[in-house]
Amino acid sequence: MWNELPFEPQKILRTLLRNGGEFADVFVEDIDSTLLEYEAGKLDNVVAGIDRGAGLRLIANQRTVYAYTNDVTEAGLMALAEQLSSAVRLGQSGHLGGMAARPPGVQTTILRDPVLAPLQEKLAFVQRANHAAWATSDLVKQVRVVYRDKQRRLAIASSTGELTEDNQKSLAFFTHVVAADENSIQTGYEPVGGATGLEIFDSTAPEQVAEVAARRALQMLKSPAAPAGTMPVVMSSEAGGTMVHEAVGHGLEADLADQGLSVYQGKLGQKVASDLITVVDDGTMAGKRGSFGYDDEGVPSKRNVLIENGVLNTYMYDRLSAQRAGLESTGNGRRESYRHRPIVRMTNTYIAPGSMDPEEIVRSVDRGLFVKKMGGGQVNTVNGDFVFEVTEGYRIENGRIAEPVRNATLTGNGPKVLSTVDMVGNDLGFSIGTCGKDGQGVPVTDAQPTLRVPELVVGGS
DSSP states (O other), rough: OGGGGGSHHHHHHHHTTTTOSEEEEEEEEEEEEEEEEEEEEEEEEEEEEEEEEEEEEEEEEEEEEEESSSSSSHHHHHHHHHHHHOOOSSSSOOOOOOOOOOOOOOOOOOOOOOSSSOOOHHHHHHHHHHHHHTTOOOEEEEEEEEEEEEEEEEEEETTTTTEEEEEEEEEEEEEEEEEEEEEEEEEEEEEEEEEEOTHHHHHSHHHHHHHHHHHHHHHSSSSSSSOOEEEEEEEEEESSIIIIIIIIIIBBBBHHHHOOOOOOTOOTTBSSOOTOOEEEETTOOOTOOTOSBBOTTTTOOOEEEEETTTTEEBBBBBHHHHHHSSSOSSSSSEEETTSSSSSSSSSSEEEOOOBOOOOHHHHTOSSSEEEEEEEEEEEEETTEEEEEEEEEEEEEEEEEEEEEBSSSEEEHHHHHHHHOOEEEBSSOOEEEEEETTTTEEEEEEEEEOOOOEEEEEEEOO
């Protein structure tokens, strides 16, 4: 990509650093994307196009100055670099290394590139899901189907002398169904996606996605309210990674810990979870939604073991937080687009599988709650307290999964819950999402094995 750009990166970096600074970079992004939204039985929204822009960053005295532009010409970037450099008055130029191109990052093989596919083919997937959802029952009252693909080409030049390129492709597809009877209204949601192409629909048909969402909504209509109280809870590997992402992951982002906004602040090397718990953030996983070759600061993606056998090993760092800590970035510097500065973000975050048979874990519970699918929730990263929704849950009676229940919530404290987990399954289930932080959203994947929590507060009736 660098050979396509009409400017010399060293010239821009030299201007950025002319009044001092510890670090500077030039971030160029070229996006080709398609968004299709189908609602109320018709195509409601179509957005397809290309967006190109650049962001310039200067770090001086561990503070960030950032600006962006659509004018990716040398004159446009030089004018922006001069404005940024004028915000720094250190009396000497910052260090600029010689430029060297880095090898390509790890890439996921895309078999059917969405960028090359005709719009009509993509629309057919959406229409198939829409038809399948409506066909499940007369109680279905509303269906929304969304298809989104994106190709994100990056070029990053840093004052440390690195010229980096990355080509990131992703696809996301989901169905949201509302069902209602004379007594209640319930919703169902099912997403699929990742760093993949249209071949995802060969293994998971659009109809399958729609039917799962519809079944979830319809099942909740006829289900009794969940029991309330403190009880054993088994979280299925299918539940998704809400627990690890919200109750653990955000608290292990170094910028939050550095600001005193994390319950895990100052606990490196300490026991923060059960011996059975190992938490990993891995941006190198093939085909996953949070994967990439290089992060948005030009740092190679990495596999970072955050918690190992209950002990806190490391936080996730971007360049700035790593500089403050005297460490190296862990490859977690991410941004939504060139319009945003990079911040510490998760990639693919999961609790590592254990050794137990998931069915044996269920059999170990006399009476409790089985969580098959988690919804959204809230977490206070300062103290670790959380409240999560359960979008698909079942009673456990005499070691067996019994009837479904609705409107359950889970309330607890992240570190305390992780410290009490006493059974970890040998399975691993993944869920996709978009993580929001500081007004930015980035694609992520979360995962967990089947887990047993001996005591957890369940909200219900």
